[in-house]
Amino acid sequence: MVHTCVVTGCRNRRTPGTGLSFYRFPRDPDRKQRWIEAVNREGWVPNDGSRLCSTHFISDFSPPVFPHAGKQVKNPRSADYVPSVFTTAPLSPEMKEPGAVEILDKQEARVEAANALLFLQGQGSTAVGERVQEEHPEEREQEAIVEESASSSLSTDDEDEDESVSDSKKGKFDAPVNFEDILRALKKENQALRESVEKMSLSENSLRNDAEKVKFYTGLPNYFVLETVMWLLAPHMDGMKNVRLSKFQQLLLTLMRLRLDLRNQDLAYRFGVKVGMLTKTVHRMVNIMSSTLVPTAVFWPSRAELRKNLPAALRTSHPDCAVIIDCFTVPFEEPVSRGNQHQQQQRVAPSSQGEGTSYNVLKYLIGVAPQGVVTFVSRGVLGNVSDKTLAEGCGFLCKLLPGDVVLAARNLDIADSVAARGALFKIACSHQGEASGSSEGSPLADSSSEAVSVQRHVERVISMVKRRYAMLTGPVESPFTAASERTSNLSTFDKIVQVACALNNLCISAAPLE
Incomplete structure (x- = not known):
């Protein structure tokens, strides 16, 4: 919008490069009325687009084209609180410039008007001001500081409210912004x-x-x-x-x-x-x-599959080896809750055997094929339960076929139970004459290297499962030791052990016996 001064006879309008400012009429009713009276246009009322140029103010603001131009100030004590210069305004740069003598006359007239206005504004308060300064010099000094601060604040507010700053302040020469970048x-x-x-x-x-x-x-x-x-x-x-x-x-x-x-x-x-x-x-x-x-992943392989994939370490010594077994334990947090009466009776077994610490672990029987995969995992029982009781009650013996060979790195005292299924239980050890059952199920004394190999084989698989699934290292939280279903004697943790073994079998890092 092109703004034009509303003063009669003033033909100034916003033109780039002139440095003129155009001010809207104040919002304060009293001050606005004083501006209207100063403009002195009979029956005229300003609207939102009405503007007053800076040539009608006398403050110290002198752009090159209009050296007489001033600036409005909101301080009521200032001469530019109300416009006061209303002689014939200078023409815009597009029009003919006045002569030097005419400009001097106009400047002198404005100075005289300003001095008169300042005298009238200060005359009423001179006597009171002098008396206050004499009686309370400290208060007068503080008042002067406050007035100066208020004048600065009002001037700042006026700048924020003024729409018509010079073109240079509007950033006319700023570099264009590349919004695509x-x-x-x-x-x-x-x-x-x-x-x-x-x-x-x-x-x-x-x-x-x-x-x-x-x-x-x-x-x-x-x-x-x-x-x-x-x-x-x-x-x-x-x-x-x-x-x-x-x-x-x-x-x-x-x-x-x-x-x-x-x-x-x-x-x-x-x-x-x-x-x-x-x-x-x-x-x-x-x-x-x-x-x-x-x-799907933990199952008992057929005899043909076992013999077909039997490692070379057992192909000569134990060609009928079906499984290598051992027990491992996992600590738990008390109390353990079982879903059947048999487990509760085991839990209150006599403690005179000095096995108090065994009550704080769960024991599992694990069967590992010579190829390195887990083929059987029992349910967990309290640690004070014997290996024989665990093996006979977990369903492991039902997997054996006549002629199968069961290897172990230590005596689990299940030779008789295995023999009853027509299979053979052998302990890979380096000492002759270890504890034996019947002639068919007696432990067979193997070389020391084979014993170490068998023991490391099972331990490696158990260690691999526990290392891969750290939850099996315990201690097991009590909510996982409760029976997960009323129709099953398996706790949630029993299922977790079986799931961990199944997931381990899916990995390509099986540990064959070498």
Whole structure:
């Protein structure tokens, strides 16, 4: 909008390079009325577009074209609180400039008018001011400081309110902004942030091309194996109502719970869910994996398969070897809750045998094929239960066929039980005449190197499973030791042990006996 001064006879308008300012009429009613009276246009009322140029003020503001131009001030004590110069205004640069004599006459007239106005404004307060200064010089000095601060503040406010600053202040000569470059930079930054967030997140895309990340969080060797497990479990997860977590996230958090033994609260923070929901998800996923994955990955191989893949270390000495067995323990947090009366009776067994510490562990019987895969895992029993009782009650003997050879690195006192199935129990040891049962089931004294090899074989597999899934190192939390189903004597942790062995079998890092 091109602003033109409203004063009669003043033809100044906003022109680039002149340095003139155009002021809107004040909002304060009293001051606005005084401006209207100063303009002296009969019956005229200013509107929002009405402007008054700076040539009608006398303050010390002198641009090159209009050396007489002033600036409005909001301080009521200032001469420029109300415009006071209303002689014939100078013409704009487009018009003819007045002569030097005319300019001097006009300047003198303005100076006289200003002196008269200052005299009239100060005459009424001179006597009072002198008396106050004499009686209270400190208060007068403080008042002067306040007035100076108010004048500066009012002048600043006026500058903010003024729409018509000079063209140089408006940034006329600023370099143009290239918004396309800015938009391109913002898009690039946005893409980098998205990639960074995706890389830090626990999603399918972040794991798909990062085998090390898959291995760290799940224990599985690569994304292909993880995807295969997901494909196997997905049909059984349809009935699980969990709108916050996808099927992949439910599997991933369960594997992270087993793999890293993270606390439920930690996982709840990572996946943005409540602890109760996460706990239910872990228990349900363990039950699904126990019923679906374990039968697929942990099974007793046929005799033909065993003999076909028998390692060279046993091909000559024990060609009929079906399994190598041992026991391992996991500490738990008390109390242990079992779902059957038999376990409760075992828990209150006599403590006169001095095995008090054995009550704080769960014992498992594990069977490992000579090829290095787990073929059998028992349920857990309290540590004070004998190896013989565990072997005879866990269903291991039912897997044996007549003629099978069962190897162990130590005496588990099950030679008679194995012989009753028509199989042979042998202890790989370096000493003759160890404890024996019948002639068919007597321990067979093998070379020291073979004994060490058999012992290391089982220990290596057990160590591999525990190292891959740290939750098996214990201590087991009490909620996992309770029977997960009324129809089963398996606790949730029993299923976790079996699931960990099944997942270990899916890895390509099996440990064959050499």
